[in-house]
Amino acid sequence: MSFADLQSIPEAVAAADEALAALDDAFVTGFGRLSGANLEALAGLQRSFAATPLGAAFTEAIAGIARSEFVDRHFLVLAAARAALHGAAHDALVAQACAALGRPAPAREAIDAGASQEPPPQIAIWLESTRQWLMELALAGFANLEVDILLPFQATLDAISGEPRLARQAALLSGLLGEFLEVFPCRGTPEVPRQRWSDLWTRAMVLSAAPPEPIRSRPVKGELRLLGADVREHDNFATLVAYAALYEAGHEDTPRLVRASASAFKVDVIQGAELGPLLADVAGTLLAGLAATKKIAIDGMSLSDGGDLLWDDSKAKLGGAADPLAEAAAVLDAGKTPAARPTLAPADRHPALIEEPIYLASYARADKPELEIDGATIPLAVDRWPTSDDLSVASLDGEHGLFGLLRFDAGQWSIQPLTALKGRGKGKLQMLGQAIAAGKGARTSSLATLKERASKLLRQK
């Protein structure tokens, strides 16, 4: 392992970043009022894409937009081009990380597509209105959004969030709309997170291109040993993602890495431990295993080709005590890390979504939020540090090992710790998400109050 190799980034990634920043300027200005500089940047990108499968469509899209031919198809092409560049950067970065960490690239499992059912026709309609809305945003420009553009989308969003097959779209779109509404209406010049909003817009457009395909999966049986968990959240949605080693029955000597998620819609006042009961509705055993640090036996649970378990409490049973850090050390040892570990579908790849699980046996914490690993300095992913007290920076004292995720953003690698031991001697286990999983210490019972109101008011509607 050589973390020193992660102190710089591949040249092609830096070049792609520059091209994208120029494109993102157009999203900020608005495609309905492009400046000369914006048009030049688009022409430059057009040349870069000329020799790719997107080349012809990109040229047509730019020409169409220049003629004020505002149709969602052109904007879908822009999104595809932007996503393709990020996908290529993702792959180059994962290759760099795997070389530095001395591990094989993560591999997707070949699983046949199951029988698929025709999606209900309203899904296509909702996705079409989403594309239309996203096009209006791009035409106006992120710096010039008005509530008149933002508010009408709520009706489409309500429909999408009520359709379980569109959970990804609902999670993303409610987060994006919430961010816009926090900034707009704006007096004076708005502060626009250029790359972030361009990213979220792009992903929303890509996810709205067509109704989702069914996930390819197969049933698995075996023992899960949790390594750590991460919590992702905006005002209206929360996700707990757990990382685990899976010892499949019949393949006990070759564990693989899997992810399991529990997500729920929520509102702003529901936070922290109050998320526990919400998430436990769909993955109670997973949360119990995390809260009590126990192994979990699963039988017949679906595992996707990308390494994601589709949690089903009826197929899970709590087992004996687990030791997450010992397990992480065993399964993530240099040279032993399995290729069978979670990875994104090609269309979902983006540098900010890289989460390469790592175990550090020895490290030191500098005064700054950085870790010293074998003479290399890697920053901590401070923006990803959650506002919870499960795992404090102070507990990263270098006395014991830690499990975390290797992350990438803003042109640099960073480390997001998820599980560590605090203090001398044996140390005390600290796992992110444990307080939520335990659901203890909730200061209020907002959820119960709101559910009661909802049962009265929404029934009357």
Added chain:
Amino acid sequence: MTAANRSVIKPRSLPRPRKINKVPFVELYAGRLQGVVSSKSDIKRVYVSYFEAGSGNFYCSTNNNRPCGGLRGSPCKHLQELLGEALLQYGPERIINYMGLDLDPTKVKRGGDLLRGFKGGPHKVEAGMVFSRFLTYLHYVNLPPTAAAIPEMAWFVR
């Protein structure tokens, strides 16, 4: 690298949890500070209250559009309660910035301190405008959870 070149940005200010029995809903939305306040006398009745940025106007009525009896030229107790809870949820700085109030955030300790920032008067709006937002809000706690992988959530941190 500035925030312009980051994909993942920790929000600068987050809404804080608060007891929601008296004021189940508060939000900063579309240039308004608005919410729903429970009636003290009738458990089935709620008051719908709002302040508008810019004009500083306000209004309070029942969800059936009956004007609040306490609203006589100046904000009623429901509007004052709304400000108090908004302060708990958002903190003074975010409210002052969003509503464009000419107040010093370090001097705003209670809801009443915010009141001085609103220079307008009562201005009737349909209660449905705010009440439908409350229903949207409640809709979110009524949706089923999911175990599906949501890779996009890696963009959202707290």
